[in-house]
Amino acid sequence: MWLKFSKMHGLGNDFMVIDLVTQSGHIRPDRVRELADRNFGIGFDQLLIVEQPGKADVDFRYRIFNADGSEVENCGNGARCFARFVYDQHLTGKRDIRVETASGIMELHLTDDRQVVVDMGKPVLEPAQIPFIADGFAPEYQVNIEGIGEVALGAVSMGNPHAVLRVEDIDNAPVEQWGPLIEPHRLFPRKVNVGFMQVLDEHHIRLRVYERGAGETLACGTGACAAVVSGQLRGWLKPGVTVSLPGGDLFIEWDGQSNVHMTGPAVTVFEGRINI
Numbered sequence: 001m002w003l004k005f006s007k008m009h010g011l012g013n014d015f016m017v018i019d020l021v022t023q024s025g026h027i028r029p030d031r032v033r034e035l036a037d038r039n040f041g042i043g044f045d046q047l048l049i050v051e052q053p054g055k056a057d058v059d060f061r062y063r064i065f066n067a068d069g070s071e072v073e074n075c076g077n078g079a080r081c082f083a084r085f086v087y088d089q090h091l092t093g094k095r096d097i098r099v100e101t102a103s104g105i106m107e108l109h110l111t112d113d114r115q116v117v118v119d120m121g122k123p124v125l126e127p128a129q130i131p132f133i134a135d136g137f138a139p140e141y142q143v144n145i146e147g148i149g150e151v152a153l154g155a156v157s158m159g160n161p162h163a164v165l166r167v168e169d170i171d172n173a174p175v176e177q178w179g180p181l182i183e184p185h186r187l188f189p190r191k192v193n194v195g196f197m198q199v200l201d202e203h204h205i206r207l208r209v210y211e212r213g214a215g216e217t218l219a220c221g222t223g224a225c226a227a228v229v230s231g232q233l234r235g236w237l238k239p240g241v242t243v244s245l246p247g248g249d250l251f252i253e254w255d256g257q258s259n260v261h262m263t264g265p266a267v268t269v270f271e272g273r274i275n276i
């Protein structure tokens with residue numbers, strides 16, 4: 001069965017995007033892994049599937065699969081690409097879009113200057129809901145990681161789980177060494193995305209993220225939101241933060257109480273057809 005797809009990226013976090021509103025098909029996890037392969041497949045960090053919504057008052061449903069084939073709850077850069085995709089493919093004429101994800105309903109706005117603003121919802125800080133095993137909420141937790149030792153981290157869910165560590169020198173942060181040790185840690189029962197943040201000033205950080213199910217990516221939208229929330233809770237940041245990722249900058253706004261907003265670009269690289 002042949003399906004049309006688009007290859008897109010948000011700051012280098014790259015996606016294969018498939019419209020299952022006007023096409024039909026089913027992609028098994030082993031096929032996702034094959035397609036994600038950068039030598040033998042299309043190559044991507046996540047596969048995004050656009051479907052008809054299951055609820056009233058929502059324009060679409062959007063599903064996310066990591067490169068390892070696992071289905072996940074949320075993807076910030078993917079959300080911006082999803083919005084660009086449904087508008088450019090004429091699946092909707094709306095510039096304000098409501099979409100259902102596995103983690104809830106998200107609202108997106110396409111601006112006139114080709115940016116996408118995403119209402120990412122409220123950060124979840126209650127450990128059991130992240131999920132993270134701890135006695136109660138704290139802005140920072142001390143965790144013993146086998147192979148590393150004691151690590152100070154913030155734990156935040158933006159629909160998906162994130163651990164946020166502060167480093168002094170992002171260029172030499174142990175992302176590839178520590179990421180694989182923290183991602184499957186038993187204190188995070190559904191595994192975790194691991195962010196390494198360098199604070200430049202109260203409104204500017206640098207961030208690298210070792211993503212659950214994908215490894216280090218050039219950008220992570222939910223990771224940027226989680227880092228800003230964690231940085232504000234730990235007293236290092238003030239509302240309105242530019243997050244410089246290896247693939248470029250995102251702007252994240254959180255007032256300390258309500259929803260997190262993320263602004264950034266979404267780019268289509270090419271379109272093609274694949275035999276699923």
Ligand SMILES: N[C@@H](CCC[C@H](N)C(=O)O)C(=O)O
Pocket residue numbers: 013045046066072073074075076077078160161193211212213214217219220221222223
């Ligand atoms: N790249 C994404 C996050 C994708 C999902 C993540 N790897 C997970 O397993 O939760 C983003 O931009 O947020």
